[in-house]
Amino acid sequence: MDTFATQSPLFEDRARAVLASVAAPDARRAAQEFVAQADRDAAFQLDACVHCGRCAEACHFYLVTRDPRHTPVYKLRPMLKAWQRERAPFAALRRWLGLTPPAVTATELSEWSELLYDTCNLCGRCTGACPMGIDIAGLVRRAREGMSVAGFAPADHYKAAQRALDTGSPIGLRWPALKRQIEIQEKETGLKIPVDAEGADYLVILSSIEIVGFAETIGALARIFHQAKVSWTVPSVGFEATNIGVQMGSRDVAAALLSRIVEAALRLKVKYVISPECGHAYSALRWEGPNLLGMAYPFKVVHIVELLDQLVREGRLKTRGKDNRRLAFHDPCQLVRRGGVIDEPRRLLAGVSNNTVELPSPGVANFCCGGGGGVSAIHRAEPLRFAAFACKQQQVEAAGAEALVTACANCRNVLEEAIEQYESTLPVLGLTELIAQYLEPDPPAALP
Amino acid sequence: MTAADLLDFARGPALWFSLLVLFAGSAWRVAATFRLGTTPDLAEPRSTRLLAGALRGIFGRMITKPEFRRGRGFGAVNGYIYHIGLAVIAFGFLPHILFVERLTGLAWTSLPGWVVYLAVGPTFIALLLALLYRMTDPVLRLLSGFDDFFSWFVVFLPLLTGMAAIDGWSPAAAPGAAPIYPGPLAIHLLSVELLFIWLPFGKLAHAFLAFISRGMTGASMARKGAVP
Known part of the structure; x- marks a missing residue:
């Protein structure tokens, strides 16, 4: 850890120098x-x-x-x-x-x-x-x-990279914003969300989109981990999972952002880092990270969907009741095609749904939401992104899905935007939240 | 120079030169890329069955996955036709086997003559259609350059010259006997030698590069637990 702590500022310096040189x-x-x-x-x-x-x-x-x-x-x-x-x-x-x-x-x-x-x-x-x-x-x-x-990447990417280096998040979100969301979720769930708890088993990191747009995911995680008795924590520094460096193609920026997560994991001595519902963040942390940082991790990286599936299979997570709508799973590309996570979300979904349907060409041949790979961060690309969504829209219509479920907050956000553009009202749900919604209630507390 | 002299040249120095270029050029194309090296992957693998992944990549991609069959079906089917047709003609025709046997001592059972003759027609047409497709399809036109058209030419030429030379060969003649019409045979041999000389330099090198590329991607995907 000491060695990495010494190296970490070097990643930051190099990333800033690269951006400044462009x-x-x-x-x-x-x-x-x-x-x-x-x-x-x-x-x-x-x-x-x-x-x-x-x-x-x-x-x-x-x-x-x-x-x-x-x-x-x-x-x-x-x-x-x-x-x-x-x-x-x-x-x-x-x-x-x-x-x-x-x-x-x-x-x-x-x-x-x-x-x-x-x-x-x-x-x-x-x-x-x-x-x-x-x-x-x-x-x-x-x-x-x-x-x-x-200097040929989109200007929006350079700006997002600079913001990520300066503030920790590509949209400029800092710890007080996450802290507020955590407090809200603690009130809503009545559960304590551990922050900077040294020695926890699992480190939960989040994407800015989740924090801003789908903060209920934090509460969902709290309820799930409470039932499964998972020891976990959120870091106050190094909580951002999104990696604009991987998207824009800057290994230096990517390494600097990843080094913050690794530092947090080492500081809090966790055994696992959970990649949140975000496709490229998983790819960045799980597959690119060790190579960008030049070290094998002393902890394991697991995607939240993999962990939830494991908890269900171990009997530590029990659900009750099922959703009756025709639910279709939208595979995040980085998870399925480039990450090998195909069956886990389907098993989880089948546990909380009576009526799952597959989109045409599901799994490895699934169409992207249109916003992956940093496209959603490029303002000038918006019309093309919405146009490309036509492929997904056709699939949704063919399957007759009444709601889409996914395991990537960026996909979810992009899908919602595109659906609105197409004047549809199809709901898009996060898989973690859906699982949490159907959790078996806690048994009533014993009378004193 | 008489036709017989031309044939001697095609069977002698031209053949050996073309084979030298074919093997040395191909070896260099692979070796020069291999020596670029790569850094070891430090990410914890989901699977260590990399060889199985490589083999799945190599053989699995011989047939397009059903999910990706939409569009360009014509190009794919046409490609199968001329690849199979060319293999039947090149490796199943008795004179070709005798030719290889004279050079290397290696021989195998030939296909019945009628099978080979039957393969020529579809192969010929498929190659012409491939050219037409490349010249008219907007995507292929944009992607294509000199290599694409010249490679097509050096594949088509031996088929054309081979059809012209076919009369010069008699199954009754002893191996190595002088052909009835040495001129067309010499031209056929020279056209094959042109193909040998070009193969290492252009896209025809996919004859071996495809396996390396597929294998590498297959192993890399298998490492992640993804479909190779």
């Missing part, structure tokens, strides 16, 4: 980063494309616009060009023959900013469809590193 867009810097990002696995994948176009049909942005530029693999073109120019196996031969691809330009990258950010949710549907097995979403994530370090 003064004017620099195409050469972007190209250098593209090449640096093409390690063995990425290079093999960049090199394996046969231009079959199948990824286009997997992308909701292409499906709704029919704009060929929205073909997922096309979004990688600047990265591919830079790699072919500098590092590809026959780059020297191409140079000798005068067949080197032209260098990427600032004009080109400005155009690609829209393609790599506004029209990609990093949802990974294209990865699932690619016959060559190219992890296109993974490569877009890498390409964003080049874009962000060179």
